[in-house]
Amino acid sequence: MKVTVVGAGAVGASCAEYIAIKNFASEVVLLDIKEGYAEGKAMDLMQTASLNGFDTKITGITNDYSKTANSDVCVITSGIPRKPGMTREELIGINAGIVKAVSSSLIEFSPKTIIIVVSNPMDTMAYLVHKSTSLPKNKIIGMGGALDSARFKYRLAEALQGPISDVDGMVIGGHSDTGMIPLTRLATRNGVPVSEFLSEEKLSEVLEATKVGGATLTKLLGTSAWYAPGAAVSAMVQAIACDTKKVFPCSVLLEGEYGFNDICLGVPVVLGKNGIEEIVKINLNDAEKATMVESAKGVKAVNDLL
Ligand SMILES: NC(=O)c1ccc[n+]([C@@H]2O[C@H](COP(=O)([O-])OP(=O)(O)OC[C@H]3O[C@@H](n4cnc5c(N)ncnc54)[C@H](O)[C@@H]3O)[C@@H](O)[C@H]2O)c1
Ligand SMILES: O=C(O)C[C@H](O)C(=O)O
Numbered sequence: 001m002k003v004t005v006v007g008a009g010a011v012g013a014s015c016a017e018y019i020a021i022k023n024f025a026s027e028v029v030l031l032d033i034k035e036g037y038a039e040g041k042a043m044d045l046m047q048t049a050s051l052n053g054f055d056t057k058i059t060g061i062t063n064d065y066s067k068t069a070n071s072d073v074c075v076i077t078s079g080i081p082r083k084p085g086m087t088r089e090e091l092i093g094i095n096a097g098i099v100k101a102v103s104s105s106l107i108e109f110s111p112k113t114i115i116i117v118v119s120n121p122m123d124t125m126a127y128l129v130h131k132s133t134s135l136p137k138n139k140i141i142g143m144g145g146a147l148d149s150a151r152f153k154y155r156l157a158e159a160l161q162g163p164i165s166d167v168d169g170m171v172i173g174g175h176s177d178t179g180m181i182p183l184t185r186l187a188t189r190n191g192v193p194v195s196e197f198l199s200e201e202k203l204s205e206v207l208e209a210t211k212v213g214g215a216t217l218t219k220l221l222g223t224s225a226w227y228a229p230g231a232a233v234s235a236m237v238q239a240i241a242c243d244t245k246k247v248f249p250c251s252v253l254l255e256g257e258y259g260f261n262d263i264c265l266g267v268p269v270v271l272g273k274n275g276i277e278e279i280v281k282i283n284l285n286d287a288e289k290a291t292m293v294e295s296a297k298g299v300k301a302v303n304d305l306l
């Protein structure tokens with residue numbers, strides 16, 4: 001399994017590190033436009049191999065896409081992150097051009113690859129890759145829901161004062177401060193609905209904290225987060241590499257599913273060797289459906305800016 005990660009910045013390097021530590025890929029290529037930067041990150045990461053016990057070979061390159069040839073999975077993290085006070089949507093002006101050019105260069109050398117889009121505004125960037133390339137829909141996957149769900153579980157465990165490993169839950173909808181939909185009704189603590197333990201008021205606090213999870217970290221860090229984003233991407237790459245058929249909420253092109261068309265939006269999917277193996281349909285209640293419609297409206301408005 002050869003994985004290319006474009007953008008050797010905070011998220012790209014974290015993603016490469018987690019992929020290597022899990023030791024399931026033979027090769028990770030890190031590519032960046034900044035001269036020597038990916039080479040430096042790759043060398044630093046390779047010097048952790050004997051300490052962390054992995055055999056994955058990480059190489060760094062400056063903008064030479066021929067070195068990415070025949071990648072099974074390509075991850076796009078290139079582009080600018082937001083600063084405190086900004087929304088992800090404000091990044092579209094710079095990131096759209098970068099994502100379009102990068103995806104086209106990747107496909108030139110790896111025409112059969114699966115692309116995972118990370119750069120923000122992610123749902124719109126995933127849609128842009130659909131519109132500007134001829135990759136089939138199962139091979140273009142936006143990463144947002146896996147990260148948002150991890151943050152949801154963190155907030156639920158905090159409210160429950162219990163271990164995160166006891167908690168399950170999912171966030172669907174757009175990857176934005178207002179568009180995320182943490183499914184509190186379906187979240188569980190060791191199989192028991194969390195509503196058995198938490199008041200409506202507490203659940204609504206968890207929901208709100210989850211939705212602004214990225215903004216909260218951006219305010220604390222001065223730039224957006226990278227550890228959990230890198231871990232979320234690596235978990236998705238592992239599901240594809242090892243054909244696990246695990247379910248992750250991902251931003252995928254909808255063609256009638258959940259009542260939407262011509263939009264990339266976060267819904268649960270089965271990930272395996274073909275990328276998106278299946279879009280999972282879950283029964284949403286009327287309130288959840290209405291929130292999903294609002295979330296889709298927000299994403300469409302950003303798509304219209306392309
Ligand atoms: N979808 C998500 O859940 C999620 C999570 C975290 C971050 N992000 C997004 O990921 C992106 C990267 O965030 P970061 O914190 O790693 O930023 P960063 O600034 O640390 O890294 C971005 C890297 O991209 C490189 N780059 C820019 N243009 C390029 C090009 N044309 N080709 C190759 N490389 C190029 C830069 O040189 C830089 O090293 C941002 O858009 C951020 O908003 C998304
Ligand atoms: O918050 C951001 O801008 C980055 C990313 O989308 C995140 O959720 O961490």
